[in-house]
Amino acid sequence: MSVTYIDAIHQALAELLAEDDKVFLYGEDIAGKFGGAFKATKGLAEQFPGRVLNAPIAEDAIMGMAIGAALGGMKPIVEMQFADFGTLAQNQLGNNAAAHYYRTGIPVNVTLRMPCGGTPGGGPYHSQSVEALFAHYPGAHVLCPATVADAYYMLKQAVQIPDPVVFMEHKFLYRWLKADTWLEPDPLPIGRARIARPGRHATVVAYSAMVPEVLKAADELATTSGYQLEVVDLRSVKPMDTDTILASVARTGRLLVVSEDFPWGGVAAEVIARVSSQGFHLLDAPPLRVTSKDTPIPYHPDLWRAHRPHSGHIIEAARYLISL
């Protein structure tokens, strides 16, 4: 019996609704028999009447409504149909929800689920990774689960956090990533990165769908060349567990950061800035990054595969880094 990443999200949503009557779901096409563009909420509207609500196509108002509901004592979980459209809710999330605690002393308990990342044929506006945009504003936490268990536990933990939480769910992982169960004996808390694979020749920091891509590259490099990459799965990009990254770099002396997002001002740049400023003395070589290209995300699968980092790019970068 195997479960997928989206099964874990569905299970977490069902449990959150069952455990806390303040929780409700709000988004486009999520209610009724349809159950959302990716079926993350399928069956939940019937199971929890009045607590899974369809919204008009109005991303700004959806987020604003959730803010008001949270201020009124509820714990809304919002689904953006695609993370790309989250930019239309960014003013409400960044300037309103995230700023509210500092301005007023009252945190806004909203969880914003955003199906993100590329899939073949997705094109420029159904593929983006917008975590850096949302992490930029002070006051929100931004989570990027890369395993089935993290998809389950981190979503449940997200709703317990009184602040706005942006939950980035990778669309490619939805049905591709499988595990025997979403349960884990000792789940990590939010804010802690995970050593996904121990190694000694270089540290590779990744998150979301880049974690399985990096693990694939690490296995291949170990087989072909005997290099052992240490893979750090960030899990949450904000808060960022700089301690775990620095400890790993202290062991390996080399840093490669892999992100599916665009290069300019992204999470990869933030990791490199932190390690360069706090752990420059730990580095035996300049830190490197592999990101997608600085163009809109192309539609044709052949272009898309070249645009997005894959294990081939990662192996090439890791070999170069180790050669320095």
Next chain:
Amino acid sequence: MEMARAFDSKLSALYKAGKIYGGVFIGRGHEAIAACEGVYLQKGRDVYTPFIREQAGRCAWGDSVLLSARCYFGSTLGIMRGREGNVHWGNPREGTVATISHLGAAVSVAAGMLIAKRMQGETGFAGVICIGDGTTSVGATHEACNLIAVEKLPAVIVVTNNQYAYSTPNSQEFACKSLCDRGTGYGMATHECDGTDFLQTLQVMGCAIAAARAGEGPQWVVANTLRMCGHGEHDDAAYIPQALKDSFADRDPLAVARRQMQEQGWLSADDIAAIQTECADEVQRAMAQVQKEPTPDPATEDWSATSWKPTRY
């Protein structure tokens, strides 16, 4: 209304004396509209989203001018504790939205507060959401008004048409014949009043708020006036034609309300004079007190933007 006018006048004087950080935004010409919203609402039961010229509404809702003064002066005893200024304050626990500068963003927030009340089984509540002629152009306003209509929320959208969005006249702001058409487009019941006519405004707001409270769905009220001041106190409003200003010379809502209250036999000239003295004294005390209150200290400030923090190793 008298309290708001006294507060705004004092605030303007303090601004011109260089005592206020940033801008000052007063409600001269808006007092009847604001007061007639707030007077029908009950703190703790209802939702109120004041706009930038709503001091009279805040007073009618039951918030003292001291709370507004604390926001302007950045007092740490205020709700915003120096982290926010001027008109950007609210107390969501009591039902007011702490609005942000982005116009229209508060409309959906108020909708969410109403939905939370409905989900939690509360009854008999209503919400007044204040916007201006300029705010009707903002996409967020449209999204939120449509959502409010779809959800049939007990909301009253008050559109104060003061004819100028900063310096932009109505003719450059919208092309529909009347802003009432917008409400009709959302499927809301619409109302219109002369916002300088206190009695008419009181009656129209009363009907609209009662209808929303009774479950008749969202109501759209266009209240017409002229902004009888600059956008902020830094602005002399020279772009408003003198002829237009002159045509409103005898329509100051305060003067109209004083006259109407006497005609109705609700207040005598002496009563009004006594109220004015009382308001002037309270404003004076609030302004004196707030300037003695503590201001934030960067060294002891909690520079955390989140209430939750990860546990470290």
